[in-house]
Amino acid sequence: MSMEFLMATGIGALTAVGLYLILLRRTFPVVIGLSFLSYAVNVFLFTMGRLAIDRPPIIGSTSAGYTDPLPQALVLTAIVITFGMTALIVVLSLRAFLETGADDVTLGIRADEEPSVPHRDEVVR
């Protein structure tokens, strides 16, 4: 089984899992699904420089060849950005949960749906 096939199925599986989780109606699976999607795209970007084993990312006189360094720089940027975004959306969904008492993603806000949850002012401040 070639390495390309392994990478392609891996990216496909990550994307499928991410898409499935995003379509669920609770915020936690949606956040996890977004993380899966970002893993998929990171691996995808990485393979776009073509798969090469034991090659340095720089042209040298002693090595047989080189691997493209640019996708690695792109992946680094993408990782930083998606990490920040994931942190933000985690905090936001936590805050929304504390304010509304439900981690449902729907916009209809029913404050009296779960009476066991304390009043939001007491929770937040």
Place this chain on the structure above:
Amino acid sequence: MTSQWLIVPVAVPAMTAAMLVLALRHSLTGQRIISVTATAAQLIAAISLYVLAGDGEPRAYLLGNWPAPFGIVLVLDRLAATMLLLAGLLAFGVVIAAIGAWDRRGRHFHALFQFQMLGINGAFLTGDLFNLFVFFEVLLIASYGLMLHGGGARRLKAGFHYIAVNLIGSTVFLFAVGAIYATTGTLNMADLAVKVGQVAADNQALLAAGALLLLTVFAIKSAMVPLHWWLPPTYGSTSPPAAALFAIMTKVGAYSIIRVYTLIFGADAGALADIATPWILPAGIVTLVLGTIGVLANRSLLDLVCYSVIASMGTLLIAIGLTSTAGLAAALYYAVQSTITSAGLFLLAGLLLKEQDGRGPLVRLPQPVLLYAGLYFLLAIAMVGMPPLAGFIGKFLILDAGRAASHMASVWPAILVTSLLLIIGFTRAGIRLFWNGPGVAETPAPRVAPMLPTIVVAGMITAVAMLSLLAGPVMNDMTATAEQVLAPQRYIAVVLRPRLASNLSGE
């Protein structure tokens, strides 16, 4: 030709935002002074750059002085200068309108505002596809903060939707960038324009997939059907100044569509020439129709404004989809006027509506009612495209361009019928707002609206009126812009072969 001034619209907001966060975090007055000054500086820079770009010669700025396909390049041409000027004007109005009530509701409003301007200006100036992604992220991260500014349960829920949709959009952007890099080996837009035509036949499917994935991303940004559902809850539940600033964000999507599908996948792209054209015009018509239905079906003023923004994006996409010089020029004119008008409508809606947790049709009219009814009337006229304001001229130009491009059977009925329905929708909302006010028994104490946003709304109406008074000279500029956009050889030469290009232009 290179110019050092191109970095100003990016550098000023970046440094201002950092200073606001680090040095002035406890002084709201200081934040206001610095933020307004910086926004005014950006407006002045945008005006100067517009004058600079007026000679028809694109200019490149090499970041770190790395030569073009290897480093990141900023490019100023007429299109970028027009959008910068629009962003500068809008930002100046919005930052003044935000002073007083809204920048006090939460912390760091002005810092987030400047970061958002950094992303918007950068997206208009950049000549690199991955750098466009980065600036998109900058403006999105800032917009998340602005969107949530003020807090509240409803805003948090809508914010979660907005962030999730845009995170998926960013992922799709990265997939598209990866596919394009894999087949061409470059991400510089000018370099891409050269290389897209030379891609080997067995790689073209992957490149086409990348190109259309990119269109999906821009469709999310520009609220193109069927990717427009995020807009009404987001804009409808955020604070009015933030919504007014977001009026330019849909235009960032439209700008990206124009830039990428004329420069990279334009007429010279070989097998992939005009790859997005079959999609943009039909999508624009459906967007316009659905936005109009939303306007008719609205239950609150903010819904009305949000769906009219979608309808105006539909009109704009139709004009872009005509892919003619006249269509593109009309699109730019319409984009400028609809941005200012929708920002004015959002600010006015904020003045009319009482802030509350849920979003309902609850209205408490400020005094004097006649003044605010008049402002609503003028903005509604501009939005639906009635004479004498610029919306009429914009739609008229689009119709004229549609006649020339033999799309008359689809474009004319779409725009004319929806204009009538928009008039009905806005009239109905106006009657409900100003004539069916609260009964005498429940009339609350007279409320005086804050002065600054009112002045800004009046100023925006004046700007739209000026746009229709000066329609002739403005359209000359827009036509020159469209001609420059549709003939990108000069742009490519300036970016990739700066020495040769400057030798050719200098005697």
